[in-house]
Every structure is written in C-alpha cells, then in structure tokens.
Amino acid sequence: MKYQPTIGLEIHAELKTQTKMFCDSANDPDEKHPNINVCPVCMGHPGTLPVINKQAVKEVIRVGLALGGKIAEYSRFERKNYFYPDLPKGYQISQYKHPLAEGGELILPDSGKKVRIRRVHLEEDAGRLLHDGDKTLVDFNRAGVPLMEMVSEPDISSADEASSFAEELKLLLQYLGASDADMEKGQARFEANVSLNMGTKVELKNINSFSAMRRAIDYELKRQEKILEEGKEVVHETRGWDEAKQKTVSQRGKEESNDYRYFPEPDLPPLKVYEDEELNPEKLKNELPELPWQKRARFRKEYGISPADSALLLKNRELSSFFEKAVSELMEWVVNSKKEEAVKLILSYITSDLQGLLKEKEIPVAELLLTPENTAELMKMILENTISSRAAKDVLRAMVEEGGDPSDIVRDRGLVQVSNEEALEETARKVLDSNPQAVSDYKAGKENTMQFLVGQVMKETRGSANPEVVKKLLADLLIL
Numbered sequence: 001m002k003y004q005p006t007i008g009l010e011i012h013a014e015l016k017t018q019t020k021m022f023c024d025s026a027n028d029p030d031e032k033h034p035n036i037n038v039c040p041v042c043m044g045h046p047g048t049l050p051v052i053n054k055q056a057v058k059e060v061i062r063v064g065l066a067l068g069g070k071i072a073e074y075s076r077f078e079r080k081n082y083f084y085p086d087l088p089k090g091y092q093i094s095q096y097k098h099p100l101a102e103g104g105e106l107i108l109p110d111s112g113k114k115v116r117i118r119r120v121h122l123e124e125d126a127g128r129l130l131h132d133g134d135k136t137l138v139d140f141n142r143a144g145v146p147l148m149e150m151v152s153e154p155d156i157s158s159a160d161e162a163s164s165f166a167e168e169l170k171l172l173l174q175y176l177g178a179s180d181a182d183m184e185k186g187q188a189r190f191e192a193n194v195s196l197n198m199g200t201k202v203e204l205k206n207i208n209s210f211s212a213m214r215r216a217i218d219y220e221l222k223r224q225e226k227i228l229e230e231g232k233e234v235v236h237e238t239r240g241w242d243e244a245k246q247k248t249v250s251q252r253g254k255e256e257s258n259d260y261r262y263f264p265e266p267d268l269p270p271l272k273v274y275e276d277e278e279l280n281p282e283k284l285k286n287e288l289p290e291l292p293w294q295k296r297a298r299f300r301k302e303y304g305i306s307p308a309d310s311a312l313l314l315k316n317r318e319l320s321s322f323f324e325k326a327v328s329e330l331m332e333w334v335v336n337s338k339k340e341e342a343v344k345l346i347l348s349y350i351t352s353d354l355q356g357l358l359k360e361k362e363i364p365v366a367e368l369l370l371t372p373e374n375t376a377e378l379m380k381m382i383l384e385n386t387i388s389s390r391a392a393k394d395v396l397r398a399m400v401e402e403g404g405d406p407s408d409i410v411r412d413r414g415l416v417q418v419s420n421e422e423a424l425e426e427t428a429r430k431v432l433d434s435n436p437q438a439v440s441d442y443k444a445g446k447e448n449t450m451q452f453l454v455g456q457v458m459k460e461t462r463g464s465a466n467p468e469v470v471k472k473l474l475a476d477l478l479i480l
Contacts, residue, residue, distance in 0.1 A: 003196040003225050007162050007217060008118075008154035010191040011169055012147055013179040014125060015059050020144040021124040022050030022093065022268075027145050029185050034130075034139035042124075042144030044089030049267050052077075054278065056146035057100065059178040060122045061273060062284055063148060064101025066172055066291055067117050071281040073274055075100050077122075077265040086127035086138055094123035094149075096262045100271070106152075106172075107293060108164045109307065115165055116153040123147050128186070142186070148179065154193065154201075159217035163210045166190055171292045175317055183208055194220045199234060204248060206240040216241040220248050295320065303327065303343050312351045318365035319358075322372055323350050329376035338383060346379050353393055357400045369403030370396070378406040390463035391415040419466040421473050424457070427465070428473050431456045442478055450474065 017027050023041035031037055041048045064071055080094045099121035105114045127143040129136055150169065156162050170188060173179040181188040190213055195201035204220060207213045224234050239248040273279040290298075292314055299310045299320075313320040326346055334342045354375075358365065378395055381387050387395065387410055398409050410416055418424055431453060432439055442449040450471060457470045 003221075003228065004198075005157050005221050006154045006195045006198050006201075007156035007158075008193040008201075009150075009152045009156065009162060009165060010193070011150045011152075011166060012125075012189045012191075013150075013170075013173055013181050014142075014187040015056050015146040015148055016177065016179050017053055017055045017059070017146050019053060021053050021056055021122075021146040022144060025144065028141070029180075029182070029187055031141050034137070034141060037141045038143070042088070043140060050093065050265075052268060052271075053146055054276075056122060057271065057273070058279055058284065059146075059176070060100045060120055060148050061279060061281055062176055062288065063150070063173065063178055064104065064120045065281060065285045066176060066288055067101070067104035067106060067120070069101040069104030069117055069120060071101050071273060072098060073272065074098060075271040075273065077268045078262045079265050080123075081261045082259075084126065085136070086129050086140070086143065088127065088140060088143055092124060092126065093265055093268070095121035098270075100273070106165060106168055108161060109168055109293065109296065109311070110164055111161070113155075113161065115155045115161075118151045118153050120148065120150045123149060148173075154195075154198075159214040159221075162192060162217055163214050166213060167210055168292065171314060175289060175292050175295075177289075183210075192217055192220075194224070195234070196221065196224050196228060199224075199228075200236050202234065202236070202248075203238045204241060205238060205251065206242075208243075212241055212243060215246060216248060219246070223248065303347075304340065305343075305347065309347055309351060312355070313347075316355075316365065319350065319355070322365055322368075322375075323347065325372035326350070326375040326379070329373050330379050333376070333380050334383065342379060342383060345382060346375070349375070349379065349392070349396065353396055354400070357397060361400065363400070368400065370399045374399055374404075374406055381406060381410065385417055385419060385466055386410070387415050387417050388458070388463050388465070388467065390458065391417065394463070414462075415464055417466050418461065418464050419469050421469060424461070424465055424470060424473055425477075427460050428457055428470065428477060431460060432474070432477060439478065 014029065019025060020027050020042055023039050025039045025042050026037045028037055041050060061071055075095065075098045077093050078096045080092045083090055099119040101120040104117040106117065107114050125142050125145040125147040127138050127140040129138060152165065156165060170181040173181045179187060190207045192204045192207065192213065193201045194204060194217055202220060204216050207216055220239070227234050237253050238251045240251045242249050273281060296310050296314060299305045313323055323346065327343060330342050330346060331339060378392060382389060382392050395406050395409050395415065398404065399406060435453065435456065438449050438452055453474050454467055454470050457465055458467060
C-alpha cells in the first residue's frame, strides 16, 4: 500500500463504584434528574478537599494486571488545567507522569494480532452538556465520576482492527466487573489518533458506537489520503465525527501536554500500592476472574464451539454462565455418542431463540424465570423425540414468560410428539387429498414439494408430529 494507516486509541470508561472519585456523592449512571448527585467537593467549592476512592484505584490496577502491564510502585495525581462549562473546578484531577499501569497488550480475537498498551490511568469525569435549541444546560451528576483512561500504542492498521480492539476491551471491563462500558449511557467513550505513514496525526472525538468508530476512521483515512495526493499537509488537529453528515469536522487545534500546565495535585498524597494490603498487585493478580480470551479458548477446547458462536456467548457473561450450567445438567442425561449433538442443540437454542426472547421481553438473564436445569430438560426432550423442535420453541417461550417445568407444559398443552405411523396416517391422507397439485408435482420429479407436504401435516397436528416419521409416511403413501 502507498499509504500505511497508523491508529492509536484512547478509551475512557466510567468505573462501577458506589461513589465518585474524590467524594461520597453517588455514582449512579441511571439517575435521570440533573444535578442530584453533587456535593461541594465535586462542584469545586472553595475550602473543600478531595479523598481518593480506593475501589477505583483497585479496579484500574486489576485492568492493568489483566492486560499484562506493570503496576507502578509509585503513582500520583496531577491537575490538568483547562476551562470548560462542564468542568466545575476549572481543572481535572488526572494522572500524567506517574500512571497506575504501563505496558501490556491486548490480542485481537479475530486475527490474533497483538496491540501494545502504553498506559492505563485514573482520573475524574467532567459533567454533561445538554443542548436545547439556543441554550446549553449543564448536568453535573457525572462530574467527578471515576474514569479509567487506557491509551494504546499506534499498532492498529484499520478501522476493523480498531473496532475489534475496543469491543475486546469493553468485554474485559465487563468480565472484571470494573465497568459496564455502556456506550448508550455514556459510560465508555472512544477517541482515535489517525495518521498515514506515521505522519501528522489527527484526533477523532464524538465517537459513540463501534460502527461509528469504523465509519469515522475510514472517512478520515480517505480524507488524509486525498490531502497527501494533492501535495498538501495534514493539519494536526482535533476533529469530531458528524453522524448526520457521515464525515469528520474540524473542532480545534490539538492541545499538547504543556497546554494543560500539569502539576502535582497538592491536596492528595502519592500512591504506594504495594504497601497497601488491599491494593497489592500480587494479591489482586491471584484474584482475577477468568478473562474473555481464557474463556474463549476453554469453550473451544471443552465444547468445540467455533469462534463465531463463542463470540455470541461471551458478549453476555451471565448468558455464557447460563449456557455452561445448562450443558452440565444435560451431560448427566446423554450418552457419549450424543454429547456433541447435545452441545450444538443447546447452543443453538440459547444463542438464537433465548437471546431473541430476552431482547423481545427486555429481560436480563439474572431475572429469568427459566432455569438452566429446565432448559437442559427441554433439550433432553428434543433429543429423545418426545417433542418436536417446533413445539420446543413454544415451550421455551412459555418458560421464559411464565416459568414452570417443561414436562408439565408439554403435558398440559398436548405437545407430546407423535411418532406412530398409524396415528398419523389419517392426517397424512387428508393432506394429500387436499393438495392434488403438490402430489402431481412430487410424482413429476419435484422432490422439494415433500417439504411443503410435511409442513402441512405439521400444521394439522399443531407441531406434534415427528417430521421424520411424517416424511417417511408420505413417501410411502405417494408410491401407492
């Protein structure tokens, strides 16, 4: 390629703590009323003093450890000075020279490419600006919320890689319990530093989704390429992504570190995490949960699940746990020869039917009336041909909506699958008599007509007939 893209990411994620970074105001992203979760400290009133939120420090250390980074023996906070309406103190307490974690890497799940991590540090968030016609309102509920910032090295070469990196990091934060990283709620924000051939970089802001990230980076790469082709120079600046116009737009010249006039925060002591038992990195490393890439590899080894299918499960930690519990229950019932079939069956129902119902009903996995045990029992009934796959979908919906045992639902609704040819023969003859054209087409060699005829029998029996038995019965009758 004539121009080689070079992309680095800056990712901000609000940490899931009970209180804000330097005060005891509530950290509640679901609060709808403006300026409720505020106090003199986070509003920057004179004479107030900040106190470090230890849980926030702990979460950033855990993120650094999960990425394989080095945790600083000495860290401190600094004041980052700039003036903006949503920054009540006129400065932000952040970290600059001494971040909590440096180094490490994140491996892209699709390609296996390693992207190096430059640093992970801790700071406080600003407030939120709400634009209402010709007015701009400020909500300070978010001001002072603990904010993790992770900066990657410029190892990313495409918009797809950038999106893959961001999605994997979001997954990591959720598995650690450090952040929900819900972009719709503003809990995660992404910025991309984009350049061609390691030339002048442009910072992209206002990126609020993974798809927007891909579009913004793709547009910016094409814009810079056009500038270079015309013999001009790319301007070092900050550009925003305009979703309506699907283009990046200039916002301001890019600030350098000296523009922020960093200096050590005089009201906060330095951090010596190895001296604190609760923050000791060696202790925290041993307490890390199973990480997304570890679970992905285990799913492939234990269950033979493809990367695409495991990706569907891993996106929801509670759903993947539900899957494992259901599989464990089902394995107690099936013989070795059917174990692979059983895993594929339960995977299919969970990643398609169950996920669809969860989305339709807007139910979180934790509040499901359906249990892994009942799910396994339903799968057993399918494997044993007690019910048809069509009937199983209805039973699954009933269990999600009302709870209950699948055996009771099948009995009460008369959904037991009929596999006796004698019991089905009358219905099969009725279908053939009612569809003479389909019968004629089948006898003329159009074998796909059989699927239509099977479907008609299934419809007549309300899904209770065994489709394989129906197909054989119809074939026998059509010979006569």
